[in-house]
Amino acid sequence: MTAQGSRRVLAEFAYEVPPVERGYTNQTLYVNLSDNTITAKPVTEEMKEKFIGGRGFGLWLLWHAVKDDTKWNDPENEIIISSGPCGGITQYPGSGKSLVVTISPLTDIPIDSNVGGHFGPLLKFSGWDALEIQGKAEKDVIVVIDGQNGRVTIEEADGVPVDSHLVGHWLIEEMAEKEEDRYFMSVVAAGSGAEHTRIGCLNFSFYDRRRKAPRFKQAGRGGIGTVFRDKRIKAIVVKSPPVRGDSNRPADPERIARAGLRLHKEIHDYDDQQNRMRKRGTPYLVQIMDDYDLLPVHNFKFGSHPDTPKINGDVWEGRFSQGLPDGCWYGCTMSCSHAVDHYTVRTGPYKGQKVIVDGPEYETIAGVGSNCGIFDPDAILEINFYCDTYGIDTISFGTLTAFVMECYEAGILDKEKTGGLELRFGNADAAIELLHQMARGEGFGKIAGQGVRRMKEYFVKEFGADPQFVQDIGMEAKGLEYSEYVCKESLAQQGGYGLTNKGPQHDEAWLIFMDMVSNLLPTFEDKAEALHYFPMWRTWFGLCGFCKLPWNDIVPPDNAMTDEPAKIPAHVQNYVEIFSGVTGKEVTADDLITMSERVYNFQRVFNIRLGKGLREHDAVPYRSMGPVTVEEYESRAERYDKQLRELLGLDPEKMTTEEKLAALRKYREEQYEKLIDAVYARRGWTKDGVPTLETLKRLGIDYPDVVEVVKRHL
């Protein structure tokens, strides 16, 4: 890598690195880039008790930093990174996650993103439970947290590259004095694409000791990379003291070790027969989704495609380097952070370079692949590489490109409007060029990079698009692009996407199999219970520094015999043991849910405070509920006709396709409204989606400023 950049210290802060005590350092690091202040803030017992860490700390700090009318690019908006009390233990798979929180440029409300890589734990071992960055720098800066020497600096970063794969390498080579320093460094960076779009992501590095190179995991959703570049941050670097098995100073290390050994053994014994995560990672899902008609194809029109075998898990198992411990934190034997090595870039500014492509993950394959009609693994790799290094979220990129392609095929767009790009389904070259345009901030890429919600408005205003049609097919809710599952046949998952805090991302609830395949949620009450329990359960991972995958991408062999197999009771118990083992606080499985409920309801109120978070904002596009077009209906006519007959007592033989579409739509939209009523009731919210005062009191978050927000809507 070229070392053309230079660093000049603008501000410096010296500190004593405190010992970690039971998962906490009991202080957070505050950095203001407008006035270059750097300071330590205490973590109170109240914060730990009510907000736990991770996403909870992020939301709490953000709540106190912003005003009711703060927008994503106001200086008071913050980026907060925090792992959580269990983050940094090495014995249990998936225990090194970081949670990032900011006000999103896509949704104008808080976004939270759960990301791997080493930054969160190394930040903690450098003395900080969270990093809070406010303000905007005048010129590009890097923030350096040196936990080896107790020094934080804001530094000017002239000539330092911006794209992640370059800046990551550059900083590690620049700052590592010896080989071991590389092991305990982590870089957070975005890229040139994050500067010119609203879909910027952050890359979090970890040093791969075998490949002898930094690898990257992405905090993808919600445009956090865009906020990062708007603050003119090129990178954040942490350099930690060496990690040991007890760096997190847990109360009862043996309890954690025993849980870890149980799971390591389970993965060793059963992963090959279950999901083959160690060999193929999340791409194992591609074929399964296709088999169940759930894989998004052509902007979520369809759920399967004959070419899926060209991009399914078998293919990626062949492309990923095998036999390496590809965990994104120590001790993750689930090892799903696979990579394609020695990939030769074929387009753009890095054409000809041999690079490591981190991934692709399922979401990327489904998003930039099948959803765009692209079934070429090399094209998927090219887009994956550039999305990452440009700091662009592959999910938003995939979903918005699929939307653009449908608009193109529907005649809303043409070559003239796109500046020459023939953005039809399957045109990988055009999709790749769209991505390069986003990075350069040019042409149609600049328009598309604003996201689906803003494109809809633009296409209506500038190109005379039918507002109803673009609303129906534009797969966004709250301003965030959908992640990559077709949920038309699962009402519970329609709620799993629509009734989320941050927007339609599957990490809150993934209920399609329980609902559609296994039919375990027949009533509205069953669905509402699932849409209470699972979002709370999944929220909990992000409070503590955990990854969700080791919870249910491996299951004990006797799991099916338990009372509630969908919850994986044995694994829930592991988490109970670990939380108690780290913090020394004895908890039950129910307590974990209550922890999440607090943070979840607080986030809902936060949304309301910033002008969203009511029932109207939980609306979803009809493409997520049912067929929008005649083509779509007729592709699954047998299924839909059967439903008209059995659920509505209609005779499809006597109806036109348009009449059938309308009847089905009326029914499905009514079902969604009934679902909302049931879910709000279960969550302790009003019919308008507002947490009641009783709910806030029960959870102990009836702080005066929280109550004041809620009272305006009761």
Added chain:
Amino acid sequence: MKVLAFDQERCVGCHICEEVCSDTWFKTTDVEKSSIRILDEGTGPLKAVFCVQCGECIDVCPTKALYRDRKGIVRLKKKLCVGCLSCVGFCPYEAMFYHPDHLEPFKCIVCGQCVKECPAEALSIVEEAAPAPTVTEQWETVVG
């Protein structure tokens, strides 16, 4: 490559090997700290659990703390170990051990003390062909 060998016909189940091992490496009589374990399952002959130096754990270790030394013995660099216990969970012979008194796992490195002390001459050190290189070792030659 030298490895430990066990003759189940000769073993009398005295467990002296366990005591010798834990005393040699941890100065304790706690046999939970031994890198060899004699198992009596109640049916059939006694079994012994110890490392056969297969090297599978080398590829599981995220920090390259596990490596094969010049004599072919799989060893642990404690300085690099982060105590994740992946190797313990993934050892196909269950011969990588954990003890709550220690952050790092431990294993047989063919020191031969148990061989010397076994009264039944059930243990010996034998020569075996070196196994194929691990994936980690192959990467070393690629990346350098």
